[in-house]
Amino acid sequence: MSFVSVEDWAPKGVAALEPAAMTALRLTNQSVTVVASAGAGKTEFLAQKAAYLLETGLCPAPKRVLAISFKRDAAKNLAERVHQRCPSDMARRFDSLTFDAFTKSLVDRFGAAIPAPYTPAPTYSIAFPGRRDWDDFLRVQGAPNQSGQTLSYHITNAALPIDQSDLSDGWKRMVKAYWDKSLRDPNDSLLAFPMLNRLAEFLLRENEQVRRALRLTYPFIFLDEFQDTTYAQYQLLTTAFLGSNAMLTAVGDDKQRIMGWAGAMKDGFERLEADFQTTEVALLSNWRSHADLVAIQQVIAHAIDDQTPVVQARADRTIDDDIAAIWTYDTADAECEGISDWVANQVRSGTISPDEVAILVRMRADDVEAELSPIFARKGLILRNVARNVGEIAIQDLLAEELTEAVLPLIKLGARQRSPDDWLIATKLQETLRGIEPEDQDGGASILADLEAFVLDLRCFMRANAPSEACCDEVFKKALDFLNEKVFRSAVSAYNRDRDYTRVKTGFGLLLHESSENAQSWDEVLNRFEGVGQTPLMTVHKSKGLEFHTMIFLGLDSQSWWSLKPTSDEELKSFFVAFTRAMQRAFFTRCAERGPTINWLEEMLAPAGVPSVVGPE
DNA sequence: TCCGAAAACTTTTTT
DNA sequence: AGTTTTCGGA
Numbered sequence: 001m002s003f004v005s006v007e008d009w010a011p012k013g014v015a016a017l018e019p020a021a022m023t024a025l026r027l028t029n030q031s032v033t034v035v036a037s038a039g040a041g042k043t044e045f046l047a048q049k050a051a052y053l054l055e056t057g058l059c060p061a062p063k064r065v066l067a068i069s070f071k072r073d074a075a076k077n078l079a080e081r082v083h084q085r086c087p088s089d090m091a092r093r094f095d096s097l098t099f100d101a102f103t104k105s106l107v108d109r110f111g112a113a114i115p116a117p118y119t120p121a122p123t124y125s126i127a128f129p130g131r132r133d134w135d136d137f138l139r140v141q142g143a144p145n146q147s148g149q150t151l152s153y154h155i156t157n158a159a160l161p162i163d164q165s166d167l168s169d170g171w172k173r174m175v176k177a178y179w180d181k182s183l184r185d186p187n188d189s190l191l192a193f194p195m196l197n198r199l200a201e202f203l204l205r206e207n208e209q210v211r212r213a214l215r216l217t218y219p220f221i222f223l224d225e226f227q228d229t230t231y232a233q234y235q236l237l238t239t240a241f242l243g244s245n246a247m248l249t250a251v252g253d254d255k256q257r258i259m260g261w262a263g264a265m266k267d268g269f270e271r272l273e274a275d276f277q278t279t280e281v282a283l284l285s286n287w288r289s290h291a292d293l294v295a296i297q298q299v300i301a302h303a304i305d306d307q308t309p310v311v312q313a314r315a316d317r318t319i320d321d322d323i324a325a326i327w328t329y330d331t332a333d334a335e336c337e338g339i340s341d342w343v344a345n346q347v348r349s350g351t352i353s354p355d356e357v358a359i360l361v362r363m364r365a366d367d368v369e370a371e372l373s374p375i376f377a378r379k380g381l382i383l384r385n386v387a388r389n390v391g392e393i394a395i396q397d398l399l400a401e402e403l404t405e406a407v408l409p410l411i412k413l414g415a416r417q418r419s420p421d422d423w424l425i426a427t428k429l430q431e432t433l434r435g436i437e438p439e440d441q442d443g444g445a446s447i448l449a450d451l452e453a454f455v456l457d458l459r460c461f462m463r464a465n466a467p468s469e470a471c472c473d474e475v476f477k478k479a480l481d482f483l484n485e486k487v488f489r490s491a492v493s494a495y496n497r498d499r500d501y502t503r504v505k506t507g508f509g510l511l512l513h514e515s516s517e518n519a520q521s522w523d524e525v526l527n528r529f530e531g532v533g534q535t536p537l538m539t540v541h542k543s544k545g546l547e548f549h550t551m552i553f554l555g556l557d558s559q560s561w562w563s564l565k566p567t568s569d570e571e572l573k574s575f576f577v578a579f580t581r582a583m584q585r586a587f588f589t590r591c592a593e594r595g596p597t598i599n600w601l602e603e604m605l606a607p608a609g610v611p612s613v614v615g616p617e
Numbered sequence: 618t619c620c621g622a623a624a625a626c627t628t629t630t631t632t
Numbered sequence: 633a634g635t636t637t638t639c640g641g642a
Contacts, residue, residue, distance in 0.1 A: 070630065100631040108632095126632055131625095193631050228630095262629060363627050494632045541628050574628085618642100625637070 003057035011048045013085050017041075024249070024281040025049045028058050031248035031276040033226070033269055037301065037311055038580030039288025039547070042251050043074075046222050047081035049249060054090040059220055067096040067222035073400050074224055074545065075101070095218075099233055100193045103200040110210045114203045118160055118179070121186035125497065129192055141177055143170070151178065156194040156232050156263070160202035194232060201236040215244040225545075226252035226272070230263040238275060248276050255304045256580075258541060258573050282309050288547050288583050290317035292609070296324055296586075299608040300576045304569065319351075319584045326556060326602065326612040329591040336375045338615045339552060339589060343535060344379040346550075354381055356549035359537040360578050368554060369537055376535065384534035387542055390514070393507035396542070399530065402492045403504045408529070410479040414458030415522035426451055433487050454482045467516040467525045476509060540578045551581045556588035557595040575601070587616075 006026075011017050017025065021041070024034045025048060036042040046067065053059040069075040079096035097105070104126075111120045127133075134148025154171045155178055162176045182191055191199070204211045221241060223229070229237075241248070250272055257264055265271065272278050286294050291313035301308040317323070329335040339359070346352050361368050369385040376383040386396040398404055406429055409422035416422075427447060430436070436443030458478055465471045480488075488495075495501040515528035527533060536548075579586050590597065602612050 072631080098631065104632060128631080196631095259629075492632090496632085500632080539628065570628090620642090621640100623637100623639075626635085627633105 004055045006056050006058070009052055009056050012051065014044060014048075017045065017048060018283065018285045020281055020283050021045050021048070024283075025052055027279060027281070028053065028220070028247060031272075031278040032250070033272055033278045033280045034249065034251045035253060035280060035282040036251050037253050037255065037283065037286065037308075038297070038577075039286040039315075040253075040283040040311075041285065041287050042224070042283075043078055043081055045283065046078055046224065046249070046251060047085045050082045050094050050222070051086040051090075053220055054086055054093060059093070061093060062217075063219050064093045064095055064217055065220045065222065066102070066218040067094065067224065068099055068102055069096065069224040070099060070228055071545075072098055074098075076400075078222075078224065100196070103193070103196045103236065106200040106203060106210075106214075107196050110203055110207070111199070113207045113210060114199055115161070115206055117183065118199060118202060120183060120191060120199060121189040123186055124189035124191050126196075127182075127190035127192045137178060137181070138174065141174060143174065146170075146174070151175070152194075155179075155192075155198075156230075158198070159235065160198050197232050197236055201232075201239050204236070204239045211240065214240055215246060219246055221246050221248045223248060223250040223252075226250040226268060227254050227257040228252070228259045228264045229268050231265055232263075234265060234268065234271065242275055248272070248278065250278065255301055255308070255573060256544070256577050258544075258570050258577055260570055284309060284311055285314050286311050287314045289313060289580070290315045290323075290584065292317055292323055293582060293584070293586065296605070296608045296610060297576070297580055299604065300572070300579060303604060304572055304576060315583060317584065322616075323585045324605075324610045325587055325616070326605070326610060327587060327589045327615050328597070328612060329589065329615055331593045332371070332591050334615075335554070335589050335591045336372050339554065340372070340375045340379045340381060342616045343376075343381060343552075347381070352549050354533050354535045355531065357535055358543065358546075358548040358551055358581065359383070359535060360540050360543050360551060360553045360581070361537070361555055362574065363539060365537055365539050365542075372537070372554075382528075382534040383537050384531045385537045386531075387538060389507075390510040391506040392503045395511065395531075396538075398504065398507045398511060401504050401508075402494070403488075403501075403508060406483055406488065407476065407479045407508065408526070410454070410458070410482060411475055411522075412526055413455045414462045414475065415526055423451075429483075433483070433491055450482075454478075462522050467519045467522055469513045469516060472512045472516050472525070473509065476512060540574045543581050544577060546581060547583055548581055549583050550585040551578065551587070553578050553586070553588045555590065555594065556598070556601075557590040 024032050025045070034045065036045065050065050050067070053065055059065055067075070067078055069078060075096045075098050079094065082094045082096070083091045107114075107120060111122065114120065129152070131148055134151050138146045138148055138151060150171070151174055154175050158172070158175050162172060162179065166172055179195075182195065183189055204214065223237075250269075252269070254269060260266065273280070286297075289297065294311060294313035298308070298311065327338065329338055343354065343357055346357070347354050359368075359372070365385055365387050369383060369388065373383045373385075384395070387394050390398060393401075405425070409419075409425040412419050412422045413426065430447045430451065431438060431443070434443065434447070436447065438444070458475065461478070462475065465474075489501055490496070495504070511529055512525070515525045519525045519528065597612070606612070
């Protein structure tokens with residue numbers, strides 16, 4: 001295997017990385033925190049650094065790079081980008097996992113080495129306890145007046161083993177009882193992810209061999225969205241890697257820390273610097289937004305942190321009209337009418353398509369959907385509440401599910417004449433399911449023959465039958481039969497339990513039904529299923545990491561926004577996250593009916609070029 | 618069944 | 633903080 005020398009290595013697939021990114025990339029003999037503000041090219045930076053480590057031999061086989069993200073799609077995107085940026089035999093040594101997948105893999109591989117009585121049964125299942133479950137447990141324990149939320153907090157934060165000598169503490173006793181209950185019966189052992197985290201931490205702390213093996217495997221650790229790391233996750237990280245030669249690359253932005261209420265560390269970056277002696281490098285480009293938007297972003301960024309460095313805008317402005325404003329209406333009705341009229345006009349004039357503008361809200365997206373959706377419909381627009389449940393799964397989660405990624409390409413092949421991407425996806429999946437290597441000629445030929453036969457049959461059916469609920473069911477069934485449901489389910493570990501699989505399958509069927517309502521063609525059904533041409537609606541939290549041509553934040557008023565605790569600065573950070581989703585334009589709406597204007601915010605934004613106007617135009 | 622008080626809830630990820 | 637749900641007593 002030939003390596004590229006450190007001096008000769010250059011980024012691939014992009015023109016260049018900014019100097020700060022190159023600096024952070026070449027820091028490989030110490031840990032580094034990379035402050036990456038909105039649109040700084042975080043994923044690209046991490047992918048390039050992975051390529052650098054693998055291609056130069058700084059991370060030689062069999063050593064690997066471990067990347068930890070929070071969300072599945074973030075982990076997946078990063079892995080995909082690394083595969084685009086370096087040879088596949090090297091990209092295979094890049095492990096991109098979510099925090100939970102990482103802890104679960106440790107427990108699953110080395111669970112037997114966890115000291116009693118915390119050794120988990122190999123047959124345990126994952127639990128997703130809700131409020132009710134915690135409360136019920138407390139009631140059974142004879143403590144009906146205690147808060148289940150507090151119990152969940154204590155379980156998440158109590159390191160194992162639970163101190164037996166100190167069971168006079170009521171909460172410790174409850175935590176111990178919960179562990180006992182969860183581990184006692186090997187045939188009915190249910191563990192929640194925070195518990196797997198504690199088990200993994202205990203394992204690494206107690207077992208030197210496992211710890212050493214982990215450290216030998218991973219000399220380089222990437223931490224994505226580090227500002228969202230919880231205290232328990234950080235503890236696992238220090239047990240695993242503090243005092244080793246592992247070099248950390250933590251990427252994040254404190255100005256986008258809006259998960260404090262969910263346990264994100266307040267002082268994460270400081271702790272990391274103290275524990276791992278990290279050097280801080282700030283990325284100084286914004287590839288998402290144009291200069292006029294970035295100038296306004298800087299004003300907000302400065303209000304959050306007055307040490308914020310100046311960021312250079314790298315995107316071009318393509319809009320001549322207003323790019324930022326606060327729109328004021330008298331009533332909530334007028335607000336909804338105004339927004340939908342504006343979007344309809346934009347679409348009619350050909351400025352943007354409906355799916356390029358996103359509606360963001362602070363909370364209760366379902367309520368806003370109920371209010372706004374009918375008005376959108378009257379103007380010929382479709383609002384897509386991405387968090388809305390179809391059955392027991394949210395639309396946006398359903399679209400990222402393995403089932404959807406396997407079935408949808410098959411249905412597309414039936415509905416559309418040319419679809420080489422879908423063909424490739426379907427072929428690759430068959431290779432995986434059948435255990436056939438890409439080089440295997442005979443295997444490849446049989447896949448080709450089967451896939452051609454399937455597509456021919458499906459096309460026949462879809463041409464002969466207009467979209468209807470019954471036909472959707474039939475098409476879905478044909479696709480599942482082709483996949484071989486049994487084989488497919490055993491290939492996806494998350495689908496082992498009936499309940500988990502049914503949740504996804506039912507959701508898919510429901511969204512397909514919905515999409516077929518009054519649809520003129522199968523192509524239209526598929527577009528509706530995927531949200532093509534629909535205006536997305538979501539909370540600010542859900543919008544994290546996404547970007548939109550135009551962003552409209554609905555409800556910038558004291559009632560829906562600033563009513564939360566004024567003690568924390570997370571409101572301003574939420575506002576910053578919303579604003580920085582916009583590539584070209586960011587608008588905020590409010591109405592007098594819902595509460596008074598937020599003076600200090602308007603006073604801060606007005607000089608930056610965000611006027612308060614009475615509705616658009 | 619009704620009324621007023623108290624409590625819950627808002628923002629979310631995860632195989 | 634403000635709105636909605638639940639609960640207990642009558």
